[in-house]
Amino acid sequence: MYMRELYVKVEPKLIGGGGNSKVYECFLEDNYGEQMVILKIGANVEKNISNYGIIKSLGIPTLDFVESGKIYGKPALVTNHLNLESEPLIFVTPNSVITGEQRILSALNSNNNSKRVEPIAENFRYNNKLTSILNLNDFIKQVLIGIKKASDSNIVIEFDSYFIGSKKLSEESEICYKIADLDNIYECQDKTKKECLEINKCEFFRMLNGFVRFFVKEGQNKKGYLKDLNDK
Numbered sequence: 001m002y003m004r005e006l007y008v009k010v011e012p013k014l015i016g017g018g019g020n021s022k023v024y025e026c027f028l029e030d031n032y033g034e035q036m037v038i039l040k041i042g043a044n045v046e047k048n049i050s051n052y053g054i055i056k057s058l059g060i061p062t063l064d065f066v067e068s069g070k071i072y073g074k075p076a077l078v079t080n081h082l083n084l085e086s087e088p089l090i091f092v093t094p095n096s097v098i099t100g101e102q103r104i105l106s107a108l109n110s111n112n113n114s115k116r117v118e119p120i121a122e123n124f125r126y127n128n129k130l131t132s133i134l135n136l137n138d139f140i141k142q143v144l145i146g147i148k149k150a151s152d153s154n155i156v157i158e159f160d161s162y163f164i165g166s167k168k169l170s171e172e173s174e175i176c177y178k179i180a181d182l183d184n185i186y187e188c189q190d191k192t193k194k195e196c197l198e199i200n201k202c203e204f205f206r207m208l209n210g211f212v213r214f215f216v217k218e219g220q221n222k223k224g225y226l227k228d229l230n231d232k
Contacts, residue, residue, distance in 0.1 A: 003045070006030075006069040006076060012039055016096060016119040021183075023117075025081060036084060040077040043183060048077055051185040054155060060146040062179045082163060082180060083121045090168040091178060094210030095160040096122045122214075129217040130166060135174040136225060140232075143177060143204055151197035158184035159207035164215075171217075205232055 012024035021042035028037055040048075045068045052066040064080040082091040096119040133139075150157055163180040167173035179185070188196055209229050216222045 003068050003070040003075055006039075006071040006078065008071070014117060015121075017117040028078065032078075036081050038077075038079045038081050039071065040079070041071065041074050043075075043077055045075045045077055048182040051182040054153075054185065054187070055150075055157075055179045055182070058146070058149045058153065058155070060149065060179055061177060066182065079180075082165075082178065088168060089165040089176070090121055090125055091163040091165045091180065092119075092122045092125045092211075092215065093160060093163050093181065094122075094207060094214050095181075097126055097210075097214045098123070124168075125166070125215045128171075129215055130171055130173055131217050131219065132172040132221050133166075133175055133212075133216065133225065134172060136228070139175050139177075140208070144201070147200040147204060148197065151193050151200050154188050154191065154193060154196050156186045156188050156191075156196055156199050157203060158186075159203040159210070160184055162204070162207045164208075164211050166215075175211075205229055 007029040009027040009029060012026035014022060015025050016023040021040055024039040024041070025036055026039050027034070028039075049066060049068055052062065055062045063082075065078075067078045069076050069078055098118060147157070157179060161179050161181045161184055163178050165176045165178065188199075191199075209226065212222060212225045212229065216225065
C-alpha cells in the first residue's frame with residue numbers, strides 16, 4: 001500500500017492510546033487546511049482502511065474519512081476528529097475509561113513501568129456524567145438495524161469499535177453512535193449469519209452496559225437502564 005509522507009504544522013498532542021498504538025490530535029499540511037485531525041500511529045493501517053470500507057458500504061455510521069500516510073518514518077492513519085471543541089457532541093468509548101480506583105492500583109503497582117495515556121474525552125464525560133438518556137430504546141433499535149446488516153454479511157464488530165455521542169454541556173441528552181475504532185472488525189465466513197448476529201448483539205450490549213456504568217450518574221435512571229439492558 002502506497003503511503004504518502006505527512007507533515008505536521010505543530011507538534012502532535014497525545015490524547016489517547018491502546019494496545020500498540022497511540023492517538024494524537026494535530027494539524028497537517030497539504031489537503032487538510034486548518035482542520036484539526038486525528039493521527040493514529042502503530043495501528044494496522046491496511047486492516048483499518050479495509051474495515052472502514054466495509055462499515056461504510058453497509059451504511060453504518062462511521063468516520064467521515066480514513067486515510068493512510070507515513071510520519072516520522074512510521075505508518076499512520078489520518079481521520080476526522082470527532083471531538084473538536086466547536087462541536088456540541090462528545091464521543092466516548094467505555095473501553096478507554098480510567099477510573100480513580102484504577103489510578104490508585106496503578107500507582108501501587110511497583111512493577112508498572114509504563115504510564116497509561118489519560119483519554120481526554122472519556123475523562124470529561126466520566127467527570128461530567130449524564131443524568132438521563134432521552135432516547136435509549138430508539139437508540140438500541142437503530143443500532144440493531146446496523147448490526148443485522150453487518151451479520152448478514154458475516155461481519156463481527158467488537159465492543160470497543162463503538163463511540164457514543166452525547167451533548168457535551170448537558171446532563172440530559174439523546175445519544176448516537178459511530179464505529180470509530182476499526183481495529184477489531186472481522187469477516188467470519190466460518191460462522192453462520194445467526195451466530196454473527198448473536199456475537200454482535202453481545203458485543204453491543206457489553207459496550208452499552210459499560211457506557212451506562214461509567215458515564216451515567218448514580219440514581220434511579222441508571223438503575224433502570226442497567227436493569228433494562230440486563231433483561232435484553
